[in-house]
Amino acid sequence: MCTAATYKTKDFYMGRTLDYEFAYGEEVTVMPRNYPLHFRYMGDMSEHFAIIGMAHVADNYPLYYDAVNEKGLGMAGLNFVGNAVYAEPDTEADEKENVSQYEFIPWVLSQCSSVKEVRSLLMRINLVGTPYSEMFPAAQLHWIIADENEAITVESVKEGLKVYDNHVGVLTNNPPFDIQMLMLADYAGLSPKQPVNTFASGVNLNMYSRGMGAMGLPGDLSSRSRFARVAYTKMNSRSGDSENESVSQFFHILGSVEQQRGCCEVADGKYEITIYTSCWNAAKGIYYYTTYENSQISAVDMNREDLESSGLKRYPLVNGQHINYQN
Numbered sequence: 001m002c003t004a005a006t007y008k009t010k011d012f013y014m015g016r017t018l019d020y021e022f023a024y025g026e027e028v029t030v031m032p033r034n035y036p037l038h039f040r041y042m043g044d045m046s047e048h049f050a051i052i053g054m055a056h057v058a059d060n061y062p063l064y065y066d067a068v069n070e071k072g073l074g075m076a077g078l079n080f081v082g083n084a085v086y087a088e089p090d091t092e093a094d095e096k097e098n099v100s101q102y103e104f105i106p107w108v109l110s111q112c113s114s115v116k117e118v119r120s121l122l123m124r125i126n127l128v129g130t131p132y133s134e135m136f137p138a139a140q141l142h143w144i145i146a147d148e149n150e151a152i153t154v155e156s157v158k159e160g161l162k163v164y165d166n167h168v169g170v171l172t173n174n175p176p177f178d179i180q181m182l183m184l185a186d187y188a189g190l191s192p193k194q195p196v197n198t199f200a201s202g203v204n205l206n207m208y209s210r211g212m213g214a215m216g217l218p219g220d221l222s223s224r225s226r227f228a229r230v231a232y233t234k235m236n237s238r239s240g241d242s243e244n245e246s247v248s249q250f251f252h253i254l255g256s257v258e259q260q261r262g263c264c265e266v267a268d269g270k271y272e273i274t275i276y277t278s279c280w281n282a283a284k285g286i287y288y289y290t291t292y293e294n295s296q297i298s299a300v301d302m303n304r305e306d307l308e309s310s311g312l313k314r315y316p317l318v319n320g321q322h323i324n325y326q327n
């Protein structure tokens with residue numbers, strides 16, 4: 001399971017949890033403007049926007065999971081198993097741009113500076129299921145794409161490519177996004193305030209605890225429950241707007257859906273955990289992250305790199321707890 005969210009204070013933030021039972025060997029990867037990008041059907045792009053994000057780098061090619069570009073446009077791919085259906089390449093129709101699912105993030109982030117531009121790019125796209133290699137078959141994903149003004153969800157399903165306005169700025173996994181939004185209505189009565197007793201007149205109910213306004217918010221790890229929980233947490237979130245306060249609050253928002261080892265068994269003795277949690281400041285191009293074994297926030301600042309260069313800059317994840325002994 002995975003969860004993604006956006007958050008706005010003075011700056012715009014976005015990130016995700018990557019929940020899985022194993023890691024592919026991911027690194028924070030900066031793609032500078034002159035890194036030669038080769039697309040399977042769309043030729044080469046020698047200059048483009050610079051990008052920073054989490055990627056598995058295969059043969060010097062960054063297979064991004066989530067990333068943001070220098071214009072502040074970000075996106076994240078989350079599992080959509082059983083529902084993702086990709087098109088076949090259509091090389092006859094000139095107006096269609098054939099893009100493989102593993103190229104979707106670089107294709108969008110290399111050339112769009114806003115969600116508005118993404119919407120028109122998506123009208124021309126033919127998102128195809130061509131795998132990167134035999135070792136990396138097509139990942140069944142759906143995506144959240146956002147800038148500081150709006151967020152959308154993109155789902156390639158058997159009916160074709162669907163683009164939804166995402167007014168809550170969150171995404172998890174199955175079921176499809178429109179159903180997740182419909183089911184959010186189940187929680188319409190929840191509130192951060194103590195409930196007013198509307199149970200029945202004449203029944204005197206004692207509010208015996210704080211936090212009872214959110215009674216009914218699901219606590220389990222299913223995708224629909226994480227969707228409701230993270231949407232509730234994010235929409236009711238309050239923080240100062242400094243960088244530290246915003247980043248700290250963002251990690252608390254995604255902390256509401258964190259997966260602890262042992263609670264979600266996916267095969268005998270195999271457990272899904274939150275392998276990493278990311279948060280980027282979209283305007284500043286700073287990519288923050290924690291890992292399951294390291295709760296200290298690490299950061300890579302895209303603007304401290306030479307963005308006019310042509311080689312990838314890769315930062316292996318800092319793992320292992322860093323405990324601050326005070327005596």
Ligand SMILES: C[C@H](CCC(=O)NCCS(=O)(=O)O)[C@H]1CC[C@H]2[C@@H]3[C@H](O)C[C@@H]4C[C@H](O)CC[C@]4(C)[C@H]3C[C@H](O)[C@]12C
Nearest residue numbers: 001002019056063064065078079102136137138139173
């Ligand atoms: C497994 C990851 C998604 C985690 C997730 O959503 N878990 C939810 C589990 S569940 O459904 O709810 O059960 C996805 C997110 C991004 C994916 C990677 C990226 O798409 C980049 C490439 C794409 C290649 O086609 C496959 C390898 C790969 C390197 C992908 C491996 C894997 O599918 C990743 C890492």
